[in-house]
Amino acid sequence: MNDEAVSANTAPCAGMFGPAPRRATRQVRIGKVRVGGDAPVVVQSMTNTDTADVASTTKQVAELWRAGSELVRVTVNTPEAAAAVPRIVEKLAMMGVEVPIIGDFHYNGHQLLANEPACAEALAKYRINPGNVGFGKKRDTQFAQLVEFAIRHGKPVRIGANWGSLDQALAAKLMDENHALAVPLDAAEVLREALIRSALDSAARAVEIGLPADRIILSAKVSGVQELVAVYREMSRRSDFALHLGLTEAGIGSKGIVASSAALGVLLQEGIGDTIRISLTPEPGQSRTTEVIVAQELLQTMGLRAFTPMVTACPGCGRTTSSFFQELAKTVQEHVRAKMPEWKVTHPGAENLTLAVMGCVVNGPGESRHANIGISLPGTGEAPSAPVFVDGEKTVTLRGEHIAREFVALIDGYVERKFAAATRPG
Numbered sequence: 001m002n003d004e005a006v007s008a009n010t011a012p013c014a015g016m017f018g019p020a021p022r023r024a025t026r027q028v029r030i031g032k033v034r035v036g037g038d039a040p041v042v043v044q045s046m047t048n049t050d051t052a053d054v055a056s057t058t059k060q061v062a063e064l065w066r067a068g069s070e071l072v073r074v075t076v077n078t079p080e081a082a083a084a085v086p087r088i089v090e091k092l093a094m095m096g097v098e099v100p101i102i103g104d105f106h107y108n109g110h111q112l113l114a115n116e117p118a119c120a121e122a123l124a125k126y127r128i129n130p131g132n133v134g135f136g137k138k139r140d141t142q143f144a145q146l147v148e149f150a151i152r153h154g155k156p157v158r159i160g161a162n163w164g165s166l167d168q169a170l171a172a173k174l175m176d177e178n179h180a181l182a183v184p185l186d187a188a189e190v191l192r193e194a195l196i197r198s199a200l201d202s203a204a205r206a207v208e209i210g211l212p213a214d215r216i217i218l219s220a221k222v223s224g225v226q227e228l229v230a231v232y233r234e235m236s237r238r239s240d241f242a243l244h245l246g247l248t249e250a251g252i253g254s255k256g257i258v259a260s261s262a263a264l265g266v267l268l269q270e271g272i273g274d275t276i277r278i279s280l281t282p283e284p285g286q287s288r289t290t291e292v293i294v295a296q297e298l299l300q301t302m303g304l305r306a307f308t309p310m311v312t313a314c315p316g317c318g319r320t321t322s323s324f325f326q327e328l329a330k331t332v333q334e335h336v337r338a339k340m341p342e343w344k345v346t347h348p349g350a351e352n353l354t355l356a357v358m359g360c361v362v363n364g365p366g367e368s369r370h371a372n373i374g375i376s377l378p379g380t381g382e383a384p385s386a387p388v389f390v391d392g393e394k395t396v397t398l399r400g401e402h403i404a405r406e407f408v409a410l411i412d413g414y415v416e417r418k419f420a421a422a423t424r425p426g
């Protein structure tokens with residue numbers, strides 16, 4: 001997706017009850033995608049295939065991009081992975097997949113980039129973990145080498161500190177300094193400061209070496225919700241680098257989704273964060289694209305961006321005796337999500353459509369009237385008919401076996417009428 005398309009999807013301001021204005025950060029260009037400044041919050045993800053496996057990695061990057069990931073990161077951990085990167089980027093271009101690929105480097109990044117200039121050139125951004133670039137005396141040299149590669153190839157970098165690979169030398173130094181204080185800080189506070197300083201000092205060092213500040217994105221990930229909020233509030237207060245938000249090792253299933261949404265939701269509400277990744281552990285057999293959908297839904301439900309029509313559905317209760325209502329809500333959500341890649345081109349604005357699928361007359365008609373299109377299904381003991389509301393007006397009542405098909409056709413017809421004109425001449 002190009003940056004123009006990203007901008008076009010920006011949701012209108014949510015007004016006085018919406019998020020705080022975004023914190024002013026320096027804008028960074030990653031290929032055609034803008035991050036920070038006045039750009040919308042960008043969704044990104046990471047593959048879990050072996051990067052050396054060109055076919056699998058290309059396939060997964062394409063899937064993540066189709067799901068809406070605007071940047072995709074791949075691990076570059078071996079000479080084989082580094083050699084595969086240019087081939088992956090070439091294949092994606094041939095498939096029409098226009099997504100910037102970010103290389104994730106640890107320990108041996110400086111060697112891999114030196115030995116594979118084509119990889120250094122094909123990547124749109126390098127991720128450097130200051131706690132993992134090397135040990136002892138080699139750390140500073142190898143960090144400088146990575147930054148010099150970025151300068152030479154004109155690439156931005158993310159300096160991504162991580163709780164699990166905290167710079168131990170820096171942590172020990174800050175601990176010693178703390179012990180010498182008349183009133184020492186809590187050890188947890190010192191370690192938090194070490195994480196923040198690891199990111200900020202590394203960024204200052206990169207600028208000193210010659211990397212422009214508008215080619216640097218920062219992150220400092222931890223796995224605890226409250227800790228992450230505290231770390232990013234402080235990073236945002238102390239710098240104007242664009243910030244990549246993510247709760248590291250968020251976990252599997254609902255726990256990972258809830259923890260990530262809680263942490264990132266608080267920060268985004270405060271205007272902190274320029275790009276997000278939801279680090280979910282996929283359930284066995286689950287698609288990697290779930291993390292992209294969760295990131296989009298987080299931004300859309302907060303009113304920050306719009307990606308796909310949102311379906312409001314009641315939870316159901318004892319008044320809904322069949323599963324039809326749940327099936328209809330699922331059918332509608334899946335239908336609009338599947339149509340959205342096409343609508344994005346042919347019917348721009350369709351992503352702002354609101355839909356309601358309600359289980360009975362208690363809240364059904366009221367909620368349906370608030371949506372662009374809503375349906376109120378019959379609850380137990382109610383007449384077997386389903387009134388449909390379009391822009392607040394009851395337009396038709398559906399009955400019989402084909403309610404789902406007919407309701408979906410009404411949605412498609414509405415999108416056709418309301419959103420097609422903008423792209424058609426005359």
Ligand code: SF4
Nearest residue numbers: 314316317359360362
């Ligand atoms: S709208 Fe009706 S079916 Fe849905 S939760 Fe409320 S009372 Fe129950």
